[in-house]
Amino acid sequence: MTDETPPLALDIDGTLTDGTGRLDPRAFEYLQAWDATVVLATGKAFPYPVSLSHYLGLELTVIAENGGVVLADDTVSYQGDRERAQAAADAFVERGGDIGWGSFDAINEWRRTEIAVNRSADEELLRSVAAEFDLEVFDTGYAYHVKTPGVEKGTGLRAVAETLGRDPDDFVAIGDSENDVSTFDVAGRSFAVANADAAARDAADAVVEGSYFDGTASVLESLADE
Numbered sequence: 001m002t003d004e005t006p007p008l009a010l011d012i013d014g015t016l017t018d019g020t021g022r023l024d025p026r027a028f029e030y031l032q033a034w035d036a037t038v039v040l041a042t043g044k045a046f047p048y049p050v051s052l053s054h055y056l057g058l059e060l061t062v063i064a065e066n067g068g069v070v071l072a073d074d075t076v077s078y079q080g081d082r083e084r085a086q087a088a089a090d091a092f093v094e095r096g097g098d099i100g101w102g103s104f105d106a107i108n109e110w111r112r113t114e115i116a117v118n119r120s121a122d123e124e125l126l127r128s129v130a131a132e133f134d135l136e137v138f139d140t141g142y143a144y145h146v147k148t149p150g151v152e153k154g155t156g157l158r159a160v161a162e163t164l165g166r167d168p169d170d171f172v173a174i175g176d177s178e179n180d181v182s183t184f185d186v187a188g189r190s191f192a193v194a195n196a197d198a199a200a201r202d203a204a205d206a207v208v209e210g211s212y213f214d215g216t217a218s219v220l221e222s223l224a225d226e
């Protein structure tokens with residue numbers, strides 16, 4: 001490795017997981033050995049990336065809820081209107097929609113800034129109700145996220161970089177879906193894994209050959225060889 005190891009901004013679902021949604025065990029090996037900041041940047045609620053960072057032995061530098069929650073250097077900030085998202089979700093259910101996570105909703109229980117809906121839901125109805133509440137819907141391939149427009153992982157990455165005293169351009173981003181497009185725009189270099197959706201593929205500097213963590217591992221290996 002010639003240059004300094006670059007800091008990473010990594011999506012979780014579809015990027016650190018395998019095709020069945022489970023965390024690829026190699027993620028532990030690669031990320032524990034990474035000699036620079038690793039930011040987990042996810043659509044999942046705050047506790048998920050915090051727990052994962054904790055058990056990876058990483059500093060808690062986290063972007064959760066698609067940029068709704070940002071934690072760096074022991075400072076947390078929240079962006080996005082959960083109450084408005086909740087009102088939209090309630091209206092969606094009133095009109096016959098189903099949030100779809102069952103009776104204990106672990107997906108939204110700790111969510112502070114948006115609402116996530118199972119992809120089995122009626123997408124057309126969800127999008128029209130969200131629009132009535134001036135909210136947008138992101139489809140990550142894992143959930144529909146009913147969120148405040150302008151709240152994005154990329155804005156979160158800018159905030160993290162500033163807190164850490166780094167240039168956002170120093171970061172290498174890897175992801176798989178439309179909620180990673182803003183991260184790709186902010187980071188200096190960006191890679192979509194082969195399972196990525198069209199939005200992520202178009203926004204990335206490069207689309208790698210491997211899917212899921214195979215693709216991510218190939219990027220990390222090539223960065224380590226630079």
Ligand SMILES: O=C(O)COP(=O)(O)O
Binds near residue numbers: 013014042043143179
């Ligand atoms: O929670 C989701 O829908 C997707 O999560 P991700 O951003 O880590 O892929």
Ligand SMILES: [Mg+2]
Binds near residue numbers: 176
């Ligand atoms: Mg993803």
